[in-house]
Ligand SMILES: Nc1ncnc2c1ncn2[C@@H]1O[C@H](COP(=O)(O)OP(=O)(O)OP(=O)(O)O)[C@@H](O)[C@H]1O
């Protein structure tokens with residue numbers, strides 16, 4: 001580690017489980033597939049890691065199940081998931097649930113802690129209950145029902161021709177996700193990729209389409225576009241830049257490529273220089289469908 005570099009603390013809690021404990025169990029547990037997440041476009045598995053402490057639910061995305069994409073190199077999405085967790089962990093914002101890269105029944109892939117519902121025991125449950133998409137902070141509502149203080153991202157018509165708005169709350173937890181997405185260059189921040197945690201926490205999942213060198217930010221969180229960084233965000237991004245010049249940057253080079261690791265540092269530096277969240281540029285800046 002270079003002089004002055006912060007050591008990320010990794011002392012978050014995700015769905016009632018301490019980050020360090022989750023990481024240890026995800027890495028070392030006996031990984032068993034329980035089912036496939038029906039709507040997912042890649043082979044996204046609902047799984048458990050077994051061990052002395054019992055089963056821990058997780059999402060297993062084997063590299064072999066990745067559908068080829070025109071704009072991202074093949075067989076790289078699982079590592080992007082892990083790299084996104086590493087950057088999130090360095091911010092201390094606890095956005096991305098603990099995620100590791102390891103071997104499993106369908107070969108190597110990403111394994112991420114499942115965000116179980118508050119008080120639920122998913123390992124013993126008959127049916128998998130998905131956390132509420134949008135965490136109550138992102139929604140599609142009738143045009144006349146936009147709540148004061150909420151940001152309208154897009155106005156459109158629903159299937160029946162009624163005017164509707166894609167909206168999100170003016171909420172600090174969503175802002176953290178929006179800032180992180182700029183750093184990650186996230187091309188897939190749908191409402192359904194924002195999920196509730198415990199005690200009011202809000203998390204982000206599905207970070208396979210991140211870290212491309214070209215601008216690809218595609219998000220439903222444009223309500224913060226153009227706003228000045230908050231003092232706390234500047235502080236976190238300043239520390240993140242230091243991390244990216246050291247051990248975190250080296251980790252990203254291993255998981256991604258040298259170019260993508262450098263581009264990540266440059267996005268952080270640009271954010272700090274411009275001191276504002278970017279505005280949408282180009283076409284297809286909102287993921288479709290948005291949930
Ligand atoms: N860590 C998690 N905890 C709880 N639920 C999760 C987690 N990760 C994903 N999910 C749920 O599983 C769904 C599918 O996961 P994800 O979006 O990561 O898969 P995907 O294969 O990339 O799907 P798609 O291409 O359809 O977006 C999510 O929309 C969410 O409802």
Ligand SMILES: [Mg+2]
Nearest residue numbers: 040192193206
């Ligand atoms: Mg998804």
